[in-house]
Amino acid sequence: MNDHDDRLFEILASLPTVTPDAGRESLVRARCHSVMARRAIRHVRTRRDSRAGLFDLAGAAALCIYLAAMLSEAVRLIS
């Protein structure tokens, strides 16, 4: 990079940035917050659903074990 390029980059770095419109900015922020809130609610629901699913599975497994034990006891008594 030569002096000319350095000067060019100095000029580019000092260019003014575009000032965002305050109203538009707060609108965007609010929209993003609401998306984040919806995402958080969805996460809680997913977690709750998966926990509920786990309980259901555990219940079904316990029932199966109980029935198998009953069946084997019945077979033992008959024979």
Add this chain to the structure above:
Amino acid sequence: MERELEVELVSRLRAGDTTAFDHIFATFNQRILSFLTRMARNRSVAEDLAEETWLRLVSGGDALRADTRLGPWLFTVARNLYVSYCRSRSREEAYTADLILLWPAGLPQSPYQVAAMNEFEEHVEAAIASLPPIYREALLLVGVEQLLPADAAKVCGISPESFRQRLSRARAMMSRSLANHTHKEWSRERS
């Protein structure tokens, strides 16, 4: 932005912390908007694309990697959205009138503001706007937004070597364009 703070903000954002989002927004929104305004050469389009960039960040926040570097990530999304916009609208014509929209408050309001507006800067903006998009984005990302060339290469989706060549061509075109348009001012600035 310091790396430690950046990592912390990403982690908080992934956890859904809105204050982390506000911090990131306050740090990058103006830069993203400036970049998009200079790329699109139209302020309202740039505002829409910037909004979409932020929505992408929050809707995919939990998919962010813990070591995500926010600057390059945001500029990549903004740039890709701009490319998609151009593809869908085929809007790559040079509208000189749109250049005025680059100025923060549109047209200056008073004679003082008119005098304060740096004529040389106007020529620089016009020269940037006249570059083909691939060279314009290279120059904007490194020259204006101060991204490292390696990061800017990732943003553009090309190899660092290709990016170096692109940047070098952009510099040459920019210098030529400035020399053509503002020979007097350019010489005065350089001296």
